[in-house]
Amino acid sequence: MWKVGNGEGIHVWRDRWLSNGVPINCNRAVAADFGIEKVSHLISSLIGGWNRTIIEMIFPPTTVAEILAIPLPHQRGPDMLFWPDNQHGNYTTKAGYRFILGVKASSVASSSRAAQFTAGFWKAMWGSDSLPRCKELVWRCCQGAVPIRAELVRRGIAEYPICPLCEETEETIDHAFMSCSLVRRVWFASVLSVRMEENTTGLGTFLQELLVCADMVVAGKVCSLIYDVWEARNRWVFDGDPFDCRRVLQRAVSLSPAPASSSSQGCQQRSFASSWLRPPEGRFKLNFDASVLGDGSAGLGMVVRDVDGMVLAAATESNVCVLSPVQGEALCMRWAIALAIDLGFRHVLLETDCLQLFDMWRSKGRGRSYLATMVQEARTLSCHFDFIDLCFVRRSGNSVADYFARNAVSYGQRVWVEDVPPAVLPLVNGDILSSAPVV
Numbered sequence: 156m157w158k159v160g161n162g163e164g165i166h167v168w169r170d171r172w173l174s175n176g177v178p179i180n181c182n183r184a185v186a187a188d189f190g191i192e193k194v195s196h197l198i199s200s201l202i203g204g205w206n207r208t209i210i211e212m213i214f215p216p217t218t219v220a221e222i223l224a225i226p227l228p229h230q231r232g233p234d235m236l237f238w239p240d241n242q243h244g245n246y247t248t249k250a251g252y253r254f255i256l257g258v259k260a261s262s263v264a265s266s267s268r269a270a271q272f273t274a275g276f277w278k279a280m281w282g283s284d285s286l287p288r289c290k291e292l293v294w295r296c297c298q299g300a301v302p303i304r305a306e307l308v309r310r311g312i313a314e315y316p317i318c319p320l321c322e323e324t325e326e327t328i329d330h331a332f333m334s335c336s337l338v339r340r341v342w343f344a345s346v347l348s349v350r351m352e353e354n355t356t357g358l359g360t361f362l363q364e365l366l367v368c369a370d371m372v373v374a375g376k377v378c379s380l381i382y383d384v385w386e387a388r389n390r391w392v393f394d395g396d397p398f399d400c401r402r403v404l405q406r407a408v409s410l411s412p413a414p415a416s417s418s419s420q421g422c423q424q425r426s427f428a429s430s431w432l433r434p435p436e437g438r439f440k441l442n443f444d445a446s447v448l449g450d451g452s453a454g455l456g457m458v459v460r461d462v463d464g465m466v467l468a469a470a471t472e473s474n475v476c477v478l479s480p481v482q483g484e485a486l487c488m489r490w491a492i493a494l495a496i497d498l499g500f501r502h503v504l505l506e507t508d509c510l511q512l513f514d515m516w517r518s519k520g521r522g523r524s525y526l527a528t529m530v531q532e533a534r535t536l537s538c539h540f541d542f543i544d545l546c547f548v549r550r551s552g553n554s555v556a557d558y559f560a561r562n563a564v565s566y567g568q569r570v571w572v573e574d575v576p577p578a579v580l581p582l583v584n585g586d587i588l589s590s591a592p593v594v
């Protein structure tokens with residue numbers, strides 16, 4: 156697939172530069188009037204970004220959203236081919252093999268329910284770092300072939316469709332694996348730190364979006380977690396063993412396959428802070444977070460604090476288009492770093508709650524994907540600092556940045572210096588108290 160640089164080498168109607176292949180349902184007459192042939196014709200030389208007006212006249216809304224979410228690089232280089240189905244965008248024989256496996260799997264699983272899943276999804280799912288029984292269950296979820304209560308009632312096998320865990324609503328696949336209040340707690344407390352909203356789109360959409368941009372390890376964690384939730388639910392239904400969030404997560408660890416010995420470089424055991432920690436003397440901690448809404452728009456938030464936990468600066472940005480949550484986080488990092496430069500910070504410890512972004516930053520790989528390019532651009536900006544690094548904190552330790560991200564829509568584009576909105580003070584004070592230096 157083509158990655159847009161300056162757009163001069165990509166033909167809008169013939170080349171594959173959008174995820175679903177060449178654009179369809181377009182207003183070709185308008186496109187012809189404007190002489191649109193190359194992707195560069197859709198980029199405004201005046202504002203240096205996408206020409207939204209023209210794009211909206213030509214393409215259907217879903218395509219518009221995808222185009223606007225393509226991050227144009229700060230340095231407009233030539234267009235480049237990348238491999239779209241892995242995080243780094245680099246082609247390897249292994250990636251090709253996994254792709255073919257995915258195509259095979261999807262041709263087997265071609266029921267109407269499974270049709271929403273792309274080859275990239277199946278490839279990521281079957282190739283994930285999890286036990287076969289976990290993958291098989293995820294596959295059955297995608298087929299709608301799990302004996303969930305609502306389904307048993309529909310088939311006349313059972314009479315009672317209510318969720319056995321929360322006893323609040325019908326047990327559907329979406330409810331049992333995502334939106335049940337007890338299950339939401341598991342997702343959130345897991346190493347993935349996924350915050351399921353009550354109105355989250357279905358499990359299928361969620362998995363599709365998450366897995367196609369995840370690496371094998373993250374995809375494996377997702378599959379294992381789904382398996383563990385199902386197993387714990389069954390232990391409660393059939394053995395009367397209460398569903399306990401912590402125990403589910405403890406099992407999740409034991410179920411993961413043992414790490415391959417080739418990669419045992421001592422970093423397999425990862426314990427991350429779950430609360431905010433003060434930066435070392437002389438450094439500033441910059442927490443950032445992106446909040447992606449269902450329509451593909453995102454709010455960005457960042458906050459800079461000193462060794463005493465005092466807020467020196469905070470900012471929000473809204474109405475940013477993104478292709479995926481992790482891309483939103485990468486965009487947020489690039490934005491936050493640029494802002495830190497403008498605000499004059501020179502010793503900065505960045506902090507994210509996005510494990511994929513953290514891994515990408517650590518790997519220093521020169522990938523070809525949009526995500527990899529954004530991380531590289533963020534790294535390039537690092538030369539403006541005397542010290543800069545990125546660390547990871549669990550979601551619970553990133554609550555102030557999360558607040559700004561979630562409220563970015565109402566704040567709009569805004570910067571606070573040595574001042575914060577009153578509503579965020581309890582979170583700031585909470586971080587100060589929980590990170591108090593031990594006397």
Ligand SMILES: [Zn+2]
Pocket residue numbers: 318319320321322323324330334335336337
């Ligand atoms: Zn429930």
